[in-house]
Amino acid sequence: MNIALIAHDKKKDDLIRFVLAYQPIFEQHSLFATGTTGTRITTETGLPVHRFRSGPLGGDQEIGAYIANDKMDLVLFFRDPLTAQPHEPDVSALIRLCDVYCVPLATNMGSAEVLVKGLERGDIEWRSIINGNE
């Protein structure tokens, strides 16, 4: 499965801890991330990550393009709801595309935990039928 990992600045520490906690699961999948998030994941967990541009510089939109082309199977986006983002329209567009294409999306650690456990159990295997991936 192709998994997008994204975190706003104040949530990046949480995302790193989350990826470390579930590293054995993430190791079995292809990881994608916005620029700064991806750099931190690679540096602090050693996992390979395909990095897009930084979120404010178009990274959210690049991930949105993957979603629109059925190339993203799961999105874990640790949003910061208490800080205004200069690229808020991009954030909204990414979330909207997840809804358009029925891509499982978590916007906080609580829901991310449920999705990752579902991923491990095979609950998201139906995505393989859509995109032909294994």
Ligand SMILES: O=C(CO)COP(=O)(O)O
């Ligand atoms: O801003 C972001 C998502 O909207 C995240 O971008 P970075 O990973 O480059 O900080």
